[in-house]
Amino acid sequence: MEGQPAIDVKGVTRVFPGGVTALAGLDLEVHYGEMVAITGPSGCGKSTLLNILAAIDTPTSGSVIVAGHDLAHTRDLSGYRRHEVGLVFQLHNLLPQLSALSNVELPMFGSRWSAHQRQTRALELLAEVDLRGCESRLPTELSGGERQRVAIARALANEPKILLADEPTGSLDSASTARFLDLLRQLENRGMTIVMVTHAPDVAAHAHRIVEMRDGAVVKESAPR
Amino acid sequence: MSFLYLVTRNVWSKKARSIGLTFAVAFAVMTVVTLGVTSSGLEQSAAAIISVGSADFTVVQKDVSDTLSSTIDTTELARLQHTPGVASAIGVLVEIQHLNAENPVFIEIGINPADLAGFGVKVVAGSAYAPTAAHEVMLGWRAAANLGLHVGDRFQANGTSNTVTGIYSTGNAFGDAGAMFPLPAIQGYNRVAGIVTLAFVKVSRGASIPAVARRVEYGQPELTTIRTAAQFGRADRDLIYLQAAVNGSTVLAILIGAVIVGNTMLLSLFERTHEFGLMRAVGWTRRRMVALLLGESLLLALIGAALGVALSFAVAGGLSHLPALRGVLHPNFTPDVFWRALYTALGMTLIGALYPTTRAALLSPLKALSYE
Numbered sequence: 001m002e003g004q005p006a007i008d009v010k011g012v013t014r015v016f017p018g019g020v021t022a023l024a025g026l027d028l029e030v031h032y033g034e035m036v037a038i039t040g041p042s043g044c045g046k047s048t049l050l051n052i053l054a055a056i057d058t059p060t061s062g063s064v065i066v067a068g069h070d071l072a073h074t075r076d077l078s079g080y081r082r083h084e085v086g087l088v089f090q091l092h093n094l095l096p097q098l099s100a101l102s103n104v105e106l107p108m109f110g111s112r113w114s115a116h117q118r119q120t121r122a123l124e125l126l127a128e129v130d131l132r133g134c135e136s137r138l139p140t141e142l143s144g145g146e147r148q149r150v151a152i153a154r155a156l157a158n159e160p161k162i163l164l165a166d167e168p169t170g171s172l173d174s175a176s177t178a179r180f181l182d183l184l185r186q187l188e189n190r191g192m193t194i195v196m197v198t199h200a201p202d203v204a205a206h207a208h209r210i211v212e213m214r215d216g217a218v219v220k221e222s223a224p225r
Numbered sequence: 226m227s228f229l230y231l232v233t234r235n236v237w238s239k240k241a242r243s244i245g246l247t248f249a250v251a252f253a254v255m256t257v258v259t260l261g262v263t264s265s266g267l268e269q270s271a272a273a274i275i276s277v278g279s280a281d282f283t284v285v286q287k288d289v290s291d292t293l294s295s296t297i298d299t300t301e302l303a304r305l306q307h308t309p310g311v312a313s314a315i316g317v318l319v320e321i322q323h324l325n326a327e328n329p330v331f332i333e334i335g336i337n338p339a340d341l342a343g344f345g346v347k348v349v350a351g352s353a354y355a356p357t358a359a360h361e362v363m364l365g366w367r368a369a370a371n372l373g374l375h376v377g378d379r380f381q382a383n384g385t386s387n388t389v390t391g392i393y394s395t396g397n398a399f400g401d402a403g404a405m406f407p408l409p410a411i412q413g414y415n416r417v418a419g420i421v422t423l424a425f426v427k428v429s430r431g432a433s434i435p436a437v438a439r440r441v442e443y444g445q446p447e448l449t450t451i452r453t454a455a456q457f458g459r460a461d462r463d464l465i466y467l468q469a470a471v472n473g474s475t476v477l478a479i480l481i482g483a484v485i486v487g488n489t490m491l492l493s494l495f496e497r498t499h500e501f502g503l504m505r506a507v508g509w510t511r512r513r514m515v516a517l518l519l520g521e522s523l524l525l526a527l528i529g530a531a532l533g534v535a536l537s538f539a540v541a542g543g544l545s546h547l548p549a550l551r552g553v554l555h556p557n558f559t560p561d562v563f564w565r566a567l568y569t570a571l572g573m574t575l576i577g578a579l580y581p582t583t584r585a586a587l588l589s590p591l592k593a594l595s596y597e
Contacts, residue, residue, distance in 0.1 A: 056506050056590040082508025093503050093594075097238030102226045107507040115227040154507065 004068065005029040006162055006193040007053060012062030013216075014048050022048040023059065024216035032161070035184065035194040037204035040213035046197040049213070050166050053195065054087050055080050067161050082107055086155030090167035093151065094139040100126060100150045101135040107157045125153035129183060145176025152183060163187060165196040169203050181206050232520040242493050246486055246522075247529045250570050253482030254533025257569045258562055259540045260471045265557040266545075267467065280344060280425035281434045284314070284441060287449040292423070293319055299419045301445060305426070308444055310437035312429040315340040316421030318411050322382060328371065332403030333382065335411030335421075341393070344425055346405070351376035351391030358407050362387040365401035366394050380404065383414040426450075475565070479573045486577025490522070494581045501585050502593025511586040518585055522578040523571070530570035534563065 007030035014023040022045040030036050038046050051057035053066055055077045064071045067084045074080050081087075094103045104122035113121065126135055129149040139147055148168060155163055165184075169177040181203065188194055196207065204210050205224045212220040236243050284305060286295035297305075297316060306314045318335035336346075338353035354361035362380050364372070369392050374380055380387045382404065395401055412418050428437045438450040494501075501514065509517075541556035 051591055054506065056594070078505070078508050078510040080508075081506060087506055089594075093499075095500055095503065097234055098226075098231075102231070102234070105226045106504065106509075109228065109231075110508065110510060110513055118226065158508070 004065075006032045006034070006067060007195065008063075008065040009049070009053075010063045012049075012052065012059045012064060014045070014052065014057070015060045022216055023052075023062075025062070026213075026217050028211065028218060030193060030195055032193050033188070033191045034209065035188045035207045036196070037207035037210045038195065038197045038213060039199065039201070039204050039210055040219075042199075044213040045216040046213055047166055048216075050164050050195065050197050053162075054085055054164050078110070082110060083158050084160055084162060086152075086157070086160040086163045088148070088151050088155050088163065088165040088168045090170040094147055094154075096139050099136045099138060100131060100142065100146075100153075103139070103150055104153045104157055107154060111158055121157065122153070125156055126150070128156075129153045130179075143176070145172055145179060148172060148176065148180055149183065152180075156187075162193045162195065165194065167197055167199065169198065169200060177203065228516075228520070232517065232524055235517070236521050236524050239493065239496075242489060242496075243525055246489050246525045246574075247532060249482055249485040249489065250526055250529025250574060251532035251536060253478040253573055254530050254566045254569050255536040255540060256478045257475045258534055258537035258566050259544070260474050261562050261565050262537065262541050262556040262558055263544060264467050264471045265559065265562070266541075266555045269555065269557050280315075281428045282426050282438050282450045282452045284424040284426055284448050284450050285422070287447055293321060295422050296417070296420050297422070297424055297448070301448065302421060302424055304445060305424055305441060305448070308437070308441050310428050310432040310440060312427045312432075313343065314424045314426045315344060316408070316424050318408060318415070318417065318420065319422040320411060320415055324382065328368075328402075331368070331382075332399060333411060334400070334403060334405045335408040336405055337408050341405075343427070345395060347394050348391045349394050351389070354390045354405075354407050356407055357409055358390075359410055359413075360385055360387045361390045361407065361410075363391040363393050363405045364389055365403050365405075366392050367398065367402040368404060371402065383411075385414070475569065479569055479576070482569075482573035483576035486522070486574055487580060488577075490518075490578055490581035491584075494585050497585075498588065498593045498596040501588055502590050502596065505588065505590035506594060514586045515582055518582040519575075519578060522574045522582075526570040526574035529574075530566045533570065534566045537566075 007028065009026060009028040012023050012026045013021065015021050026045070026049065028049070038049065040046055048057065052059050052064055052071075055071055055074070058071075066080075069080055069084060071077070071080070094100075095106065098106070101119070101122050104125055105118045108118040108121065111118075123135065126132060129152055131146060131149055131153070134142060134146060134150075139150070142150065148171075169180055172180060177200075184194060184196070184206065194207075196203070198204050208223060210222045210224055211218055212222075284297070285292050286297060289295045302314065302316045305311065315336065320333045320335075322331045322333055323329050324331040338356055341348070341353055348363065349366060351363075354363060362382070364374060364380065369375065369389070372380070374389055376389055376391060378389045380389050387406075393401075393405060406414075408421075412420065426437070426441070428434050434452065438452065441448060441450055504514065538558070545556055
């Protein structure tokens, strides 16, 4: 793995049924420990790229290698999603019937951890995202920012190497956005690779690198810091 | 959070769906169990009629629609009595009378008084009737208590007034709730001179009961032998048809229940598509998804089965008090009934859950996540 990029995307196209081309020969490399923001107008293929990296969508052609896994040849995609990447969506996507604690435990099923170990780990993660005391609350009893932090805790449950976030601050107010970005910064300082899709320039400015997309391809890269 | 907790939590959080499914299962189970216990109870009651006494086996005419329609004539009875291994064979005429609303099914047995003791009939008060008496009767102790009659009282039956000469006990609830008459008298009342309904057989000491029974059936193919209630069920065509109807109804109840369960689960699948997509996106395997959905279904099936059995107790109890079935239907809740409830509930739930579960497991995470 030494020297290899965390994410290596080469010539990826994604054509949806009906002929809509979301990605058109996209190339992208992201290195371990890097925080990359992907920006661009609506419909440029940002979320499609993230879905492909998360292995919940498949490219029409091209090669995608994430954390050493060539996704076209990875048989256990569930295991990949569980262990290699953590996903944060724009809308928190928590299960409404489960408490914050149980939502964080959800990805840990299948990780060969006992129920007690899962609970201990989830408690640690909630404490890490500053939600100690909110363990038993249902998503409806949490604010938008708190829900998004639960979503981050859930994404980190199986200690993934890469965090994929799709418009994570899109539904947050400015205070919650600032808190969320602090959290990302902490993860980045711990060496986590972060790929974040965002429309907001001030959010993108927190990344090492901004990748701008248009019409399914990378058109510009810049380093804001 | 354990897997079982997650299953329980999901079931609890979707209350309307869970209640709907539980009641669908419960009603199907109730139908199947009630049919089972009533048919089994009717079989037991019918078998009790012919097992009054302490015979080794009972002989009836083969292939009759109703065992009480069996006719064995004097010649056949004589041949039976001379079959090797048969120590004694007593011909008995059994008739059912509608005495009154309280006693819609009243059993009348015509038997020679000399044969009473040999077949476990004890005279507990008074004495037996004379062998050829025209208007004498013995009442079972239950019948005497129900009718408020004592030795010396008059008992109206078969259009005649009879003197109660004694009270007997057989140890069989059905037999003790009836009456015994001299055989010629009851043959006369029913205009079947020389005919008996069935024969109680005792085998010689040391003889094998099954072997003697087989010998009887081989020697007299027009007759069949009955040793257990189950064999009685096979000998009586009405009960065979009843059992077939029960089995058919069971299959139908399972299928109807499965359709309801499947339909409800399919609706639930649409409601929960986003949830399933999310679980797949965070790394849940298809197998785990199937386990979760089947776990939820099985939990509801078990609750439905328990509720169905409880309902069937109430319904069967209510049926046994209907005037037409009073005294005849004694619901028979055997362990087999509970297994039937369990496999009905599990069968219909698994059949019903098969398609929705498979569909949920095969959902594309992306499509499911974008489902509104």
